[in-house]
Amino acid sequence: MNAWNFQVKNSPKEISKKLESSLGNANKFVLSFNFDKINLVKFKLRKRLLLPFEINTQNNIIVNGKISKTHPGNQTIVEVSFTQHPLAKLLMYVHIVLGLGFLAVVILELYSSSYLYLITGILLSIGILLGIHLKKNYDRNVIEYKKLISEILDQQNLNY
Numbered sequence: 001m002n003a004w005n006f007q008v009k010n011s012p013k014e015i016s017k018k019l020e021s022s023l024g025n026a027n028k029f030v031l032s033f034n035f036d037k038i039n040l041v042k043f044k045l046r047k048r049l050l051l052p053f054e055i056n057t058q059n060n061i062i063v064n065g066k067i068s069k070t071h072p073g074n075q076t077i078v079e080v081s082f083t084q085h086p087l088a089k090l091l092m093y094v095h096i097v098l099g100l101g102f103l104a105v106v107i108l109e110l111y112s113s114s115y116l117y118l119i120t121g122i123l124l125s126i127g128i129l130l131g132i133h134l135k136k137n138y139d140r141n142v143i144e145y146k147k148l149i150s151e152i153l154d155q156q157n158l159n160y
Contacts, residue, residue: 001081001082001083002081002082002083002142003079003080003081003082004079004080004081004082004146005077005078005079005080006077006078006150007070007075007076007077007078008075008076008078008153009074009075009076010076010153011069011076012039012040012041012067012068012069012076013041015041015067015076015078015153016033016035016041016043016067018152018153019031019043019045019149019152019153020033022152023045023152028047028048029045029046029047029048030044030045030046030047030048031043031044031045032044039068039069040066040067040068040069041066041067041068042064042065042066042067043064043065043066043067044062044063044064044065045062045063045065045145046061046062046063046085047060047061060084060085060087060088060134060137060141061082061083061084061085061138061141061142061145062082062083062084062085063080063081063082063145063149064080064081064082064083065078065079065080065081066078066079067079078153080145080146080149082138082142082145084134084138088134089134091130092127092130092131092134093127094127095123095124095126095127095130096123096124096127096128096131098123098127099120099121099122099123099124099125099126099127100124102116102119102120102123103120103124106120
């Protein structure tokens with residue numbers, strides 16, 4: 001999970017209206033708000049996956065945010081956290097666990113075949129390469145979301 005905090009000079013309701021008007025009408029995003037208190041707004045943003053096999057090719061980040069008003073000044077604190085979609089993690093872990101299971105079968109010599117060595121190597125390499133690929137895409141997509149949110153809120157010089 002990656003966290004990002006910044007301050008803006010608008011109220012939480014104005015910020016939520018900006019996000020809703022920019023991303024709520026877009027067909028490829030799912031945006032939901034939860035107005036807990038007068039000065040606290042929680043939101044969740046993710047890119048809509050239209051087909052199940054798009055988990056590897058699409059932006060698969062879930063953005064959780066909290067917009068809260070500070071008491072002494074006219075500042076509003078925006079806290080945003082980024083998490084990877086659970087299906088992406090599940091896909092990677094299933095390949096690694098299956099590969100390790102076949103590796104255990106090979107080591108314990110319960111079934112010995114050259115095809116089992118091949119299947120074990122393929123499953124383990126797919127799991128490891130998929131993990132590396134997902135981590136690289138995760139880092140790139142977090143930067144894209146940060147740029148998108150900062151452009152919507154008209155913020156300059158935010159640390160990505």
